[in-house]
Amino acid sequence: MSTPGRGLHGHVLDTLGPAITAGEYPPGSVLRTDELAQRFDVSRSVMREAVRVLESMHLVESRRRVGVTVRPKAEWNVYDPQVIRWRLAGADRPGQLRSLTVLRSAIEPVAAGLAARHATAEQCAELTECALGMVANSRGHRLEGYLVHDMAFHRIILTASGNEMFARLGDVVAEVLAGRTHHEVMFEDPDPAAVTLHVQVAEAVREGDAARAEELTREITVGALQELDILAP
Amino acid sequence: MSTPGRGLHGHVLDTLGPAITAGEYPPGSVLRTDELAQRFDVSRSVMREAVRVLESMHLVESRRRVGVTVRPKAEWNVYDPQVIRWRLAGADRPGQLRSLTVLRSAIEPVAAGLAARHATAEQCAELTECALGMVANSRGHRLEGYLVHDMAFHRIILTASGNEMFARLGDVVAEVLAGRTHHEVMFEDPDPAAVTLHVQVAEAVREGDAARAEELTREITVGALQELDILAP
DNA sequence: GTGACAAATAAGTCTGACTTTTTGAAGGTG
DNA sequence: CACCTTCAAAAAGTCAGACTTATTTGTCAC
Known part of the structure; x- marks a missing residue:
């Protein structure tokens, strides 16, 4: 990192x-x-x-x-990347991962909505490319390839939002995604529904449909919450 | 701070x-x-x-x-409180304020929803007290008294969410609210609609109605965005 | 032009002496 | 006994100077 x-x-x-x-x-x-x-x-x-x-x-x-x-x-300054890394590396890891995932669930949908308004043509292209990369690596235990495109996808969304505070969470989100693949349970291929959602988000951003981009991203983050058993009863 | x-x-x-x-x-x-x-x-x-x-x-x-x-x-580590303070004190102030307000609009609704689930009885009481304090100071140019209760209200929401990352934004939100009263245009009494919304949020949290707490808080933050002409066209 | 070598530069490190603030205890006073 | 003053110890804070090391840049030979 x-x-x-x-x-x-x-x-x-x-x-x-x-x-x-x-x-x-x-x-x-x-x-x-x-x-x-x-x-x-x-x-x-x-x-x-x-x-x-x-x-x-x-x-x-x-x-x-x-x-x-x-x-x-x-x-503690819990947003300091160094502090986050230290905690992710220690016994606090599960709690830290949950905190960050909740944070993601708040930030990313809003960021996607903003990205739909502010993304440049180049960013739209990169986003689509990442989504296609995720599709291409979504079967046959190609988890590493999938992860690379997943991290890039979310980083682009956060950057394209045009908000510097959102953009700076790119590293953190990447860390969370990497952790899910490397340390947590992620033996099987990714959920096909999640892959589809990413493709649709890329579409919505390309078309400038902010509401749809936000809602679709919310579905993605709800999935992330469910993976960690952070339910909304 | x-x-x-x-x-x-x-x-x-x-x-x-x-x-x-x-x-x-x-x-x-x-x-x-x-x-x-x-x-x-x-x-x-x-x-x-x-x-x-x-x-x-x-x-x-x-x-x-x-x-x-x-x-x-x-x-830059833009989440470092010290960095935020330095930027708020300098020429970057307007931009920083906009970034932070967008951040608030993403975080606070989710935090309110979580608070509705996790808030203790004591926190609910404090929240109601703050809302009443806001009402009591909402007329007659009692801006300072209003501000104190407004800051406390949002801090309690963020703390009661149970998420440490949300909780740590309490200082930042307080800084933004204080800035609005002290530096920006805020000559008249606060918008009555906003005051009512705060009272309703306190109600929703007390009743454990997460969806309503989230939605009402979203309305509050939309108001904050509009104040800074950050529109959603 | 390329590669090796040498010099210059600014950060990095260590040490020892000294200053300043804070606290806790001792001792005196009502 | 309670309360205040005084004093001494402890630990961080500060400074100055000497030395080390990595990195860049320039030079020279090939």
């Missing part, structure tokens, strides 16, 4: 970040910069830089004479 | 962050740590910590032998 641990402070983050988001240090836990620096065998300067980054993510708070205290989960 | 510039590195961020998000340094611009340290009259250590934070927000990228280069806007 993106930045692997660059530099010493990056390596420290790759260890400390996951540990904190995994709840290894409960909220209120106090760490000391010097001790951490010793533990990771880095200088205080490097350790301080790492702490500053964790602080900017609202994972910890650094106070004089007290130390570096872990903040309660409710205060 | 939150953390004012704590420590020297915080002060540097309070100046550099807004400057970058305002586009004062176009994408690709190269800064040098040493020069910045001189300019802000701080040590290199402090400057490095500030750069690390900007880097974690994906505003800049630090590379050896090159310097600190400003990244294109499309890569």
Whole structure:
């Protein structure tokens, strides 16, 4: 997805970040910069830089004479891609996946509606191409090929919406889709109904039918919710 | 909203962050740590910590032998509360406000639907109280009192949804609502129809009527979109 | 033109000394 | 006993300087 641990402070983050988001240090836990620096065998300067980054993510708070205290989960910057990645990699994975899928179910239909209004001809073409790619890989256990086109499809929708906040969720959605294929249960070929829906969404966007694009995308996300047993009784 | 510039590195961020998000340094611009340290009259250590934070927000990228280069806007962590605050405080304000309002229009209806299912009795009570507070302050230019209850109302909806990602948007929504009252055109008393809608949403949530809560909230957000001339033709 | 090599550059790292804020305890006073 | 003041310790914060390393760029020979 993106930045692997660059530099010493990056390596420290790759260890400390996951540990904190995994709840290894409960909220209120106090760490000391010097001790951490010793533990990771880095200088205080490097350790301080790492702490500053964790602080900017609202994972910890650094106070004089007290130390570096872990903040309660409710205060974390849960939209930070790095935080999302750490949580997806840890024990929190199922919960994080559910949160993100609910988020998708809210965002993507609206994004599709906007895409139907704002998408360029090129984006429409790419979208159709992706949908066709999904169809082509929808049978015969070609899950990887399917996934690539699925991720591209949703990324284009989010980008074509013209809303920068939606566009920035492209990576997150890709992560969720990849997770479904690689980690969750996805042994069989994808649901034919879902594939058809994607083709229809591409059609609706091409034709500028915002209401239909929104409604069809809503059906797709409802399917995603059902896969995780997040029902609407 | 939150953390004012704590420590020297915080002060540097309070100046550099807004400057970058305002586009004062176009994408690709190269800064040098040493020069910045001189300019802000701080040590290199402090400057490095500030750069690390900007880097974690994906505003800049630090590379050896090159310097600190400003990244294109499309890569910024636009969900970072600090980045949102910086942009709301700068020339980007109108665009940021539009982005956030569209985001609200996607999130809040879904959140209200979930709140109707998950809200505790206490949350329902608080919600009703807020709605009544809005009614009580809806006439006679009591804009500040109205705003306080409006912000609380939407925060409760987002929290009661039970989704952590929704909950974390409470601050952002509050910021948007406050902006509307303080900076944008909002001289007259609020629209009576909007006030009624809030009361009805509180009712629907209390009664556990998810579909109605969602639909009513959608009407509220449509109103917010119309205020900014973001139409659905 | 191409490839290898050397120099320059700016970030990265480490260390040690010093400052500042905060807290908790000790001790004095009503 | 309660309350306030004072003081000392603890940990983060800051700074300055020396050194390392990766990367780019330019040069020279082939």
